[in-house]
Amino acid sequence: MKKLENKVAVITGGNSGIGLSTALLFAEQGAKVVITGRNEQTLKSAAETIGHDAEGIVSDVTDLVSIASAYQQIGDKFGKIDVLVVNAGIAIGAPLADVTEKLFDQISDTNFKGVFFSVKLALPYLNEGASVILTSSATNEKGFPGYAAYAATKAAVRSLARGFSTDLMERNIRVNVLSPGAIDTPIWGRGGSSAEEISGTKDYMATIIPAKRLGTGDEIAEGFLYLASDASRYMFGSELVMDGGVKTL
Ligand code: NDP
Numbered sequence: 001m002k003k004l005e006n007k008v009a010v011i012t013g014g015n016s017g018i019g020l021s022t023a024l025l026f027a028e029q030g031a032k033v034v035i036t037g038r039n040e041q042t043l044k045s046a047a048e049t050i051g052h053d054a055e056g057i058v059s060d061v062t063d064l065v066s067i068a069s070a071y072q073q074i075g076d077k078f079g080k081i082d083v084l085v086v087n088a089g090i091a092i093g094a095p096l097a098d099v100t101e102k103l104f105d106q107i108s109d110t111n112f113k114g115v116f117f118s119v120k121l122a123l124p125y126l127n128e129g130a131s132v133i134l135t136s137s138a139t140n141e142k143g144f145p146g147y148a149a150y151a152a153t154k155a156a157v158r159s160l161a162r163g164f165s166t167d168l169m170e171r172n173i174r175v176n177v178l179s180p181g182a183i184d185t186p187i188w189g190r191g192g193s194s195a196e197e198i199s200g201t202k203d204y205m206a207t208i209i210p211a212k213r214l215g216t217g218d219e220i221a222e223g224f225l226y227l228a229s230d231a232s233r234y235m236f237g238s239e240l241v242m243d244g245g246v247k248t249l
Contacts, residue, residue, distance in 0.1 A: 002030030003229040008078045010034045013088030015046040017185030021217030022224045027052040061114030080127035083228040086118045087135045093146035111153035133227045138181040138243035165237030181243025184214040211244030
């Protein structure tokens with residue numbers, strides 16, 4: 001029996017990295033998958049890769065009109081949403097002295113405000129019994145040079161999972177949060193570093209992670225599947241940490 005048979009699953013940032021791995025797994029498990037992101041071309045090719053009639057909808061989580069329009073399209077076409085994975089995010093680091101207001105706002109608007117409104121605006125479309133999963137980070141209570149603003153947004157996301165959970169329990173909607181550690185996805189190349197610098201950073205990360213390697217998008221997708229499925233039905237406002245032991249060891 002497939003774990004998400006006949007479920008409608010929406011994954012923000014589903015055209016790359018962890019979101020794409022999750023979309024692939026959810027579709028294999030019988031879900032009708034809708035992915036969102038800003039880039040129309042990569043959404044199209046990701047939807048083709050996912051198959052199973054997956055659909056891509058252009059939506060920018062920093063733009064409330066754009067988020068609302070995506071949900072409206074999803075609602076019109078599929079009715080209610082059973083699983084919402086709020087995964088879109090950016091991780092741009094910079095030395096503290098170089099962090100501009102513009103960069104701060106970009107990180108905050110995407111990773112904090114974007115998450116808040118990706119849930120708030122979904123409310124009319126969420127099915128009773130739906131599972132909402134937010135994406136935090138193992139950095140949410142650690143210091144990591146250059147990533148203070150990023151880590152703070154991810155701590156806020158963990159807090160949102162608890163707050164939303166209490167707000168939505170009366171509708172039997174579960175809200176949980178997954179905190180990945182260092183995962184090998186395209187996010188590492190989005191800060192403008194050279195290929196050599198990126199590979200150097202990843203090699204260094206592997207030395208400080210207790211598991212001695214970065215995780216994969218497929219491994220994180222398994223965590224999202226658990227939180228999306230009925231197997232996690234007694235979890236409300238919980239954090240699932242998948243980080244190769246960084247937080248605990
Ligand atoms: P990727 O860069 O591969 O994917 C990020 C996704 O977010 C893309 O699909 C991108 O699509 C989308 N996105 C970014 N900004 C916006 C926006 N304004 N509106 C809509 N979509 C947006 O990164 P990962 O897969 O690695 O990251 C996924 C999540 O996991 C993020 O929240 C990240 O913070 C978190 N995470 C990642 C870790 C890692 O080591 N990889 C560690 C801990 C947490 P598009 O460009 O088309 O908009």
